[in-house]
Amino acid sequence: MRKHFSIVLLLLSVIVHAQDRKPFILSLGIAQDGGYPHMGCTKPCCTMAWSNHSMKRWVVCLALVDPATKKWWLFEATPDIKEQLHYFQTLTHGQYHFLPDGIFLTHAHIGHYTGLMELGREVMSTKDLPVYALPKMKTFLETNGPWSQLVTLHNIALQPLQADSTIQLTDQISVTAFTVPHRDEYSETAGFRINTGSKKYLFIPDINKWDKWDRSITDQVKQVDIAFIDATFYDGNELPGRNMSEVPHPFVAETMKLFENETPATKAKVCFIHFNHTNPLLRDVTKQKEVERAGFHFAKQGAAY
Numbered sequence: 001m002r003k004h005f006s007i008v009l010l011l012l013s014v015i016v017h018a019q020d021r022k023p024f025i026l027s028l029g030i031a032q033d034g035g036y037p038h039m040g041c042t043k044p045c046c047t048m049a050w051s052n053h054s055m056k057r058w059v060v061c062l063a064l065v066d067p068a069t070k071k072w073w074l075f076e077a078t079p080d081i082k083e084q085l086h087y088f089q090t091l092t093h094g095q096y097h098f099l100p101d102g103i104f105l106t107h108a109h110i111g112h113y114t115g116l117m118e119l120g121r122e123v124m125s126t127k128d129l130p131v132y133a134l135p136k137m138k139t140f141l142e143t144n145g146p147w148s149q150l151v152t153l154h155n156i157a158l159q160p161l162q163a164d165s166t167i168q169l170t171d172q173i174s175v176t177a178f179t180v181p182h183r184d185e186y187s188e189t190a191g192f193r194i195n196t197g198s199k200k201y202l203f204i205p206d207i208n209k210w211d212k213w214d215r216s217i218t219d220q221v222k223q224v225d226i227a228f229i230d231a232t233f234y235d236g237n238e239l240p241g242r243n244m245s246e247v248p249h250p251f252v253a254e255t256m257k258l259f260e261n262e263t264p265a266t267k268a269k270v271c272f273i274h275f276n277h278t279n280p281l282l283r284d285v286t287k288q289k290e291v292e293r294a295g296f297h298f299a300k301q302g303a304a305y
Contacts, residue, residue, distance in 0.1 A: 021067045021068045022067070022196070022197075022198045022199075023064065023065060023066045023067070023068075023172060023173055023196035023197070023198065023199075024065055024067075024196070024199075024304050024305060025062050025063065025064055025065070025194070025201060025226075025304070025305045026062065026063040026065060026088065026091060026092075026302070026303070026304050026305075027061075027062060027273075027299050027300060027301055027302065027303050027304075027305065028058065028061040028062065028063055028074075028084040028087055028088060028301070028302075029057065029058035029059045029060050029061035029076075029078060029080060029084060029301060030057050030058075030060055030273050030274070030275060030282075030298075030299045030300070030301050031057040031058060031059050031060060031274070031275055031276075031277070031282070032059070032060070032111065032232055032274055032275060032276040032277065032279075033059055033078075033079075033109060033110050033111025033112070034059075034111070034276075034277060035056075035057065035058055035059050035079070035080060035111075035277075036049055036055070036056065036057040036275070036277045036282055037049035037050050037055075037056070037277060038276075038277035041277055045277055045278050045282075045283070046277055048283065049283070055282075055283065057275070057282060057301050058078065058080035058083060058084055058087075058301065059076070059078035059079060059080050059111040059112075060076060060078070060111065060112075060205045060273055060274045061074065061075065061076045061078050061080070061081075061084050062074075062075040062076070062203060062228065063075070063088055063100070064173070064194060064196075065092070065096070066169075066170055066172070066173060066196075067095075068170075068172070069170055070095070070096055070097075071096075071101045071169075071170065072088075072096050072097075072100050072101060073100050073101055073102045073103070073104065073169065074100040074102070074103045074104070075103075075104045075106075075192065075203060076103075076104075076105065076106060076111075076112050076113070076115075076205070077103050077105065077112070077113050077114070077115035077116045077119075077131075078111055078112065078114070078115045079110065079111065079114050079115055080115070081115030081118050082115075082118055084115075085098060085099070087302070091302060099124070099126060099129060100129075101130070101169075102129070102130035102131070102132060102159070102169075103116075103129065103130070103131045103132065103156075104132045104133075104175065104177075104190075104192060105131065105132065105133045105137055105190070106189060106190045106191070106192070106203075106205060106206060107137060107182065107184070107186075107187050107188065107189040107190060107206065108137055108140050108185070108186035108187040109183075109206065112205075112206070113137075113141075113147075116131070116141075116147060116150060116156065117146065119150060119155045119156055120146070120149065120150055120153070120155050121153060121155070124155075125155065126155045126156065127154060127155070128154050128155075128156070128157040129155065129156050129157065130156075130157050130159050131156045131157065131158055131159065132159045132161050132167075132175075132177075133158060133159070133160070133161060133187075133190075134160075134161050134162070134163060134177060134179070134187070134188050134190050135160065135161075135162075135188070136184075136186075136187040136188045137187035137188065137190070138158050138160055138161075140186050140187050141156075141158060142158065144186075161177045161190070162177070163177055163178050163179045163188075163190075164176065164177075164178055165177070172196055172197035172198075173194070173195065173196050173197070174194075174195045175192055175193070175194050175195075176192065176193040176194075176195075177190045177191070177192055178190065178191050178192075178193065179191075180204060180206075180207040180208075180213055181207065181208045181212040181213055182206050182207055182208055183208075189206055189207070191203060191204040191207070193224065199225045199226065200223065200224040200225050200226075201224055201225065201226050201227070201228065201305070202220055202221065202223075202224045202226070202227035202228065202229065203228045204227075204228070204229045204230055205228065205229075205230055205273055205274040206230055206232075206249070206274065207229075207230050207249070207250065208248045208249070208250075209248050209249075209250050209254075210250050210254075210255070210258060212248075217229070217255075217258070218258065218259060218262060218266070221259075221266060221269050221270060222266055222269075224269060225269060226269055226271055226305050227269050227270055227271060228271050228272075228273045228299060229255070229270060229271070229272065229273065230249050230250055230273070230274050231252045231255070231272030231273060231274060231275055231279065231281065231298065232247070232249040232274050232275065232276045232279070233247075233249055233251050233252070233276055233278070233279060234251060234252045234253060234278075234279050234280055234281060234287065235251045235252070235253045236251060238276065238278035238279065239278065252272055252279070252281065252291070255270070255272075256291070256294055256296060259296070260294075264295050267294070267295035267296055268295055268296070268297065270296045270297060271296075271297045271298065271299050271305070272291070272296065272297070272298040272299060273298070273299040275298075281298050
Protein backbone atom coordinates (compact mmCIF):
# COMPACT_ATOMS: atom_id res chain seq x y z
CA MET A 1 0.00 0.00 0.00
CA ARG A 2 2.80 2.41 0.91
CA LYS A 3 4.52 1.73 -2.44
CA HIS A 4 1.35 2.49 -4.41
CA PHE A 5 0.73 5.66 -2.37
CA SER A 6 4.27 6.87 -3.19
CA ILE A 7 3.71 6.25 -6.89
CA VAL A 8 0.47 8.22 -6.79
CA LEU A 9 2.24 11.16 -5.12
CA LEU A 10 4.97 11.12 -7.78
CA LEU A 11 2.40 11.03 -10.57
CA LEU A 12 0.50 13.92 -8.99
CA SER A 13 3.74 15.87 -8.82
CA VAL A 14 4.30 15.31 -12.54
CA ILE A 15 0.72 16.37 -13.33
CA VAL A 16 1.08 19.60 -11.37
CA HIS A 17 4.24 20.46 -13.30
CA ALA A 18 2.57 19.70 -16.61
CA GLN A 19 -0.48 21.79 -15.79
CA ASP A 20 1.49 24.95 -15.08
CA ARG A 21 3.30 24.41 -18.42
CA LYS A 22 6.67 25.31 -16.98
CA PRO A 23 9.64 23.13 -17.96
CA PHE A 24 10.76 20.67 -15.29
CA ILE A 25 13.14 17.77 -14.71
CA LEU A 26 12.23 14.16 -14.00
CA SER A 27 14.68 11.80 -12.33
CA LEU A 28 14.67 8.53 -14.29
CA GLY A 29 17.61 6.95 -12.46
CA ILE A 30 19.84 7.68 -9.49
CA ALA A 31 22.38 4.83 -9.27
CA GLN A 32 26.02 4.55 -10.30
CA ASP A 33 26.88 2.89 -13.64
CA GLY A 34 26.17 -0.65 -12.41
CA GLY A 35 22.68 0.15 -11.15
CA TYR A 36 21.11 -1.19 -7.97
CA PRO A 37 21.24 -4.01 -7.05
CA HIS A 38 24.71 -4.47 -8.47
CA MET A 39 25.77 -7.39 -10.67
CA GLY A 40 27.30 -10.19 -8.61
CA CYS A 41 26.72 -8.48 -5.26
CA THR A 42 25.47 -10.84 -2.55
CA LYS A 43 26.36 -8.55 0.36
CA PRO A 44 23.69 -7.08 2.64
CA CYS A 45 23.66 -3.84 0.65
CA CYS A 46 22.10 -5.66 -2.31
CA THR A 47 20.42 -8.81 -0.99
CA MET A 48 17.21 -6.97 -0.06
CA ALA A 49 17.02 -5.36 -3.48
CA TRP A 50 17.46 -8.69 -5.27
CA SER A 51 14.36 -10.03 -3.56
CA ASN A 52 12.37 -6.77 -3.50
CA HIS A 53 11.88 -5.38 -7.02
CA SER A 54 10.52 -2.07 -5.67
CA MET A 55 14.01 -1.26 -4.35
CA LYS A 56 15.58 -1.46 -7.79
CA ARG A 57 17.16 1.78 -8.97
CA TRP A 58 18.31 2.53 -12.51
CA VAL A 59 21.50 4.24 -13.60
CA VAL A 60 21.60 8.02 -13.25
CA CYS A 61 19.49 9.76 -15.87
CA LEU A 62 17.44 12.95 -16.10
CA ALA A 63 14.62 13.98 -18.43
CA LEU A 64 14.20 17.67 -19.23
CA VAL A 65 10.54 18.21 -20.08
CA ASP A 66 8.83 21.18 -21.74
CA PRO A 67 5.02 20.91 -21.52
CA ALA A 68 4.53 24.04 -23.64
CA THR A 69 6.22 22.59 -26.73
CA LYS A 70 5.66 18.91 -25.91
CA LYS A 71 9.39 18.32 -26.30
CA TRP A 72 11.75 16.52 -23.96
CA TRP A 73 15.44 15.70 -23.76
CA LEU A 74 17.38 12.91 -22.08
CA PHE A 75 20.56 13.48 -20.09
CA GLU A 76 22.63 10.27 -20.34
CA ALA A 77 21.98 7.16 -22.42
CA THR A 78 22.30 4.45 -19.78
CA PRO A 79 22.25 0.66 -19.99
CA ASP A 80 18.74 0.97 -18.50
CA ILE A 81 17.43 3.18 -21.33
CA LYS A 82 14.75 0.67 -22.35
CA GLU A 83 13.16 0.74 -18.90
CA GLN A 84 13.71 4.46 -18.50
CA LEU A 85 11.94 5.42 -21.73
CA HIS A 86 8.98 3.27 -20.73
CA TYR A 87 9.08 4.76 -17.23
CA PHE A 88 8.99 8.27 -18.70
CA GLN A 89 5.90 7.39 -20.70
CA THR A 90 4.25 6.00 -17.57
CA LEU A 91 5.04 9.06 -15.46
CA THR A 92 3.84 11.49 -18.13
CA HIS A 93 0.79 9.43 -19.20
CA GLY A 94 2.03 9.13 -22.78
CA GLN A 95 1.74 12.87 -23.45
CA TYR A 96 5.13 13.01 -25.18
CA HIS A 97 6.87 11.20 -28.03
CA PHE A 98 8.43 7.93 -26.93
CA LEU A 99 11.88 9.01 -28.10
CA PRO A 100 13.41 12.21 -26.75
CA ASP A 101 14.09 15.22 -28.94
CA GLY A 102 17.76 14.85 -28.11
CA ILE A 103 20.24 13.13 -25.80
CA PHE A 104 23.01 14.89 -23.89
CA LEU A 105 26.04 12.80 -22.88
CA THR A 106 28.51 13.52 -20.11
CA HIS A 107 31.29 11.03 -20.91
CA ALA A 108 32.39 7.62 -22.17
CA HIS A 109 31.95 5.46 -19.08
CA ILE A 110 29.56 2.58 -19.53
CA GLY A 111 26.70 3.91 -17.43
CA HIS A 112 26.47 7.15 -19.36
CA TYR A 113 26.42 6.35 -23.08
CA THR A 114 26.06 2.62 -23.82
CA GLY A 115 22.28 2.86 -24.01
CA LEU A 116 22.88 4.32 -27.46
CA MET A 117 23.09 0.72 -28.68
CA GLU A 118 19.31 0.45 -28.39
CA LEU A 119 18.95 3.11 -31.12
CA GLY A 120 20.62 0.93 -33.75
CA ARG A 121 19.12 -1.23 -36.51
CA GLU A 122 18.80 -4.23 -34.16
CA VAL A 123 16.31 -2.44 -31.90
CA MET A 124 14.77 1.01 -32.53
CA SER A 125 16.54 1.90 -35.79
CA THR A 126 16.03 5.59 -35.08
CA LYS A 127 16.45 8.28 -37.71
CA ASP A 128 18.94 11.08 -37.00
CA LEU A 129 18.16 11.34 -33.29
CA PRO A 130 20.25 14.31 -32.04
CA VAL A 131 23.02 13.32 -29.63
CA TYR A 132 24.92 16.19 -28.01
CA ALA A 133 28.56 15.66 -27.06
CA LEU A 134 31.77 17.54 -26.36
CA PRO A 135 34.60 17.18 -28.96
CA LYS A 136 36.43 14.11 -27.60
CA MET A 137 33.18 12.29 -26.86
CA LYS A 138 31.94 13.08 -30.38
CA THR A 139 35.16 11.77 -31.93
CA PHE A 140 35.01 8.63 -29.79
CA LEU A 141 31.53 7.82 -31.11
CA GLU A 142 32.53 8.58 -34.71
CA THR A 143 35.66 6.44 -34.73
CA ASN A 144 34.85 3.39 -32.58
CA GLY A 145 32.46 0.56 -33.36
CA PRO A 146 29.70 -0.23 -32.76
CA TRP A 147 28.92 3.43 -32.07
CA SER A 148 30.30 4.60 -35.42
CA GLN A 149 27.67 2.48 -37.17
CA LEU A 150 24.96 4.54 -35.48
CA VAL A 151 26.53 7.57 -37.16
CA THR A 152 27.03 6.06 -40.62
CA LEU A 153 23.51 4.62 -40.69
CA HIS A 154 22.07 7.93 -39.48
CA ASN A 155 20.50 6.38 -36.40
CA ILE A 156 21.96 9.31 -34.50
CA ALA A 157 23.01 12.79 -35.58
CA LEU A 158 25.91 14.04 -33.49
CA GLN A 159 25.54 17.63 -32.32
CA PRO A 160 28.87 19.21 -31.30
CA LEU A 161 29.07 20.98 -27.98
CA GLN A 162 31.78 23.38 -26.89
CA ALA A 163 32.71 23.84 -23.26
CA ASP A 164 31.18 26.96 -21.70
CA SER A 165 29.09 27.69 -24.79
CA THR A 166 25.31 27.79 -24.53
CA ILE A 167 22.85 26.21 -26.94
CA GLN A 168 19.21 27.24 -27.10
CA LEU A 169 16.73 24.36 -27.26
CA THR A 170 13.55 26.48 -27.14
CA ASP A 171 12.72 30.11 -26.46
CA GLN A 172 12.82 29.27 -22.74
CA ILE A 173 15.34 26.46 -22.42
CA SER A 174 19.11 26.61 -22.81
CA VAL A 175 21.90 24.19 -21.93
CA THR A 176 25.54 24.99 -21.20
CA ALA A 177 28.16 22.25 -21.09
CA PHE A 178 31.38 22.54 -19.12
CA THR A 179 34.23 20.16 -18.33
CA VAL A 180 35.08 18.60 -14.98
CA PRO A 181 38.09 16.49 -13.93
CA HIS A 182 37.44 12.75 -14.03
CA ARG A 183 38.99 9.53 -15.35
CA ASP A 184 39.01 10.60 -18.99
CA GLU A 185 40.27 7.44 -20.70
CA TYR A 186 38.17 7.87 -23.86
CA SER A 187 36.58 11.31 -23.64
CA GLU A 188 36.45 14.46 -21.59
CA THR A 189 33.78 14.60 -18.87
CA ALA A 190 30.98 17.12 -19.06
CA GLY A 191 28.68 18.69 -16.56
CA PHE A 192 25.62 20.66 -17.59
CA ARG A 193 23.91 23.87 -16.54
CA ILE A 194 20.26 23.89 -17.57
CA ASN A 195 18.22 27.08 -17.66
CA THR A 196 14.47 26.74 -18.19
CA GLY A 197 13.59 30.39 -17.63
CA SER A 198 11.82 29.58 -14.38
CA LYS A 199 14.57 27.41 -12.84
CA LYS A 200 18.27 26.77 -13.18
CA TYR A 201 19.78 23.32 -12.67
CA LEU A 202 23.30 21.94 -12.29
CA PHE A 203 24.08 18.35 -13.31
CA ILE A 204 27.45 16.84 -12.31
CA PRO A 205 26.99 13.07 -11.87
CA ASP A 206 30.70 12.26 -12.11
CA ILE A 207 33.72 14.26 -10.94
CA ASN A 208 36.94 13.80 -9.03
CA LYS A 209 37.40 15.55 -5.68
CA TRP A 210 35.98 19.05 -5.64
CA ASP A 211 39.39 20.65 -5.06
CA LYS A 212 40.61 19.19 -8.37
CA TRP A 213 38.13 21.37 -10.29
CA ASP A 214 39.12 24.85 -11.38
CA ARG A 215 35.80 26.20 -10.08
CA SER A 216 34.19 26.41 -6.67
CA ILE A 217 31.31 23.97 -6.25
CA THR A 218 29.78 26.16 -3.56
CA ASP A 219 29.77 29.15 -5.93
CA GLN A 220 28.30 27.01 -8.72
CA VAL A 221 25.50 25.75 -6.47
CA LYS A 222 24.62 29.28 -5.38
CA GLN A 223 23.97 30.21 -9.01
CA VAL A 224 21.24 27.59 -9.54
CA ASP A 225 17.99 26.41 -7.94
CA ILE A 226 18.80 22.68 -7.83
CA ALA A 227 22.20 21.01 -8.13
CA PHE A 228 22.34 17.27 -8.91
CA ILE A 229 25.88 16.38 -7.84
CA ASP A 230 28.11 13.34 -7.53
CA ALA A 231 27.39 11.21 -4.45
CA THR A 232 28.89 7.91 -5.58
CA PHE A 233 30.16 7.05 -2.10
CA TYR A 234 28.90 8.21 1.28
CA ASP A 235 32.36 7.92 2.85
CA GLY A 236 35.66 6.10 2.44
CA ASN A 237 34.60 2.94 4.28
CA GLU A 238 32.35 1.45 1.61
CA LEU A 239 34.92 -0.55 -0.36
CA PRO A 240 37.14 -2.41 2.12
CA GLY A 241 40.46 -3.39 0.57
CA ARG A 242 39.96 -1.12 -2.45
CA ASN A 243 42.36 1.75 -3.14
CA MET A 244 39.88 4.64 -3.11
CA SER A 245 42.33 6.84 -5.04
CA GLU A 246 41.34 4.76 -8.07
CA VAL A 247 37.78 6.08 -7.76
CA PRO A 248 38.33 9.58 -6.32
CA HIS A 249 34.75 10.80 -6.21
CA PRO A 250 33.84 13.39 -3.56
CA PHE A 251 32.27 11.56 -0.63
CA VAL A 252 28.85 12.74 0.54
CA ALA A 253 30.36 13.33 3.97
CA GLU A 254 33.07 15.52 2.40
CA THR A 255 30.55 17.56 0.41
CA MET A 256 28.37 18.15 3.47
CA LYS A 257 31.45 19.26 5.39
CA LEU A 258 32.38 21.63 2.57
CA PHE A 259 28.93 23.24 2.72
CA GLU A 260 28.51 23.24 6.51
CA ASN A 261 29.04 26.99 6.86
CA GLU A 262 26.80 27.91 3.93
CA THR A 263 23.27 29.21 4.44
CA PRO A 264 20.34 26.81 4.76
CA ALA A 265 19.07 28.10 1.39
CA THR A 266 22.34 27.10 -0.31
CA LYS A 267 22.46 23.67 1.32
CA ALA A 268 18.87 23.01 0.27
CA LYS A 269 19.89 23.35 -3.38
CA VAL A 270 22.15 20.28 -3.18
CA CYS A 271 20.51 17.09 -4.42
CA PHE A 272 22.86 14.10 -4.23
CA ILE A 273 22.76 11.61 -7.12
CA HIS A 274 24.78 8.74 -8.75
CA PHE A 275 24.85 6.35 -5.78
CA ASN A 276 27.08 3.30 -5.76
CA HIS A 277 25.31 0.13 -4.61
CA THR A 278 27.24 0.40 -1.34
CA ASN A 279 25.95 3.91 -0.62
CA PRO A 280 23.52 3.82 2.33
CA LEU A 281 21.49 6.68 0.84
CA LEU A 282 19.92 4.09 -1.46
CA ARG A 283 18.20 2.25 1.38
CA ASP A 284 19.20 3.39 4.88
CA VAL A 285 16.40 5.58 6.24
CA THR A 286 18.57 6.69 9.17
CA LYS A 287 21.29 7.99 6.85
CA GLN A 288 18.71 9.60 4.57
CA LYS A 289 17.20 11.49 7.50
CA GLU A 290 20.67 12.47 8.68
CA VAL A 291 21.39 14.10 5.33
CA GLU A 292 18.03 15.87 5.32
CA ARG A 293 18.48 17.12 8.88
CA ALA A 294 21.80 18.61 7.78
CA GLY A 295 19.83 20.60 5.19
CA PHE A 296 20.61 18.64 2.02
CA HIS A 297 18.53 16.47 -0.33
CA PHE A 298 19.05 13.26 -2.28
CA ALA A 299 17.55 12.44 -5.67
CA LYS A 300 14.57 10.08 -5.77
CA GLN A 301 13.78 7.98 -8.80
CA GLY A 302 10.58 9.17 -10.44
CA ALA A 303 10.53 12.55 -8.70
CA ALA A 304 9.90 15.81 -10.54
CA TYR A 305 12.03 18.87 -9.85
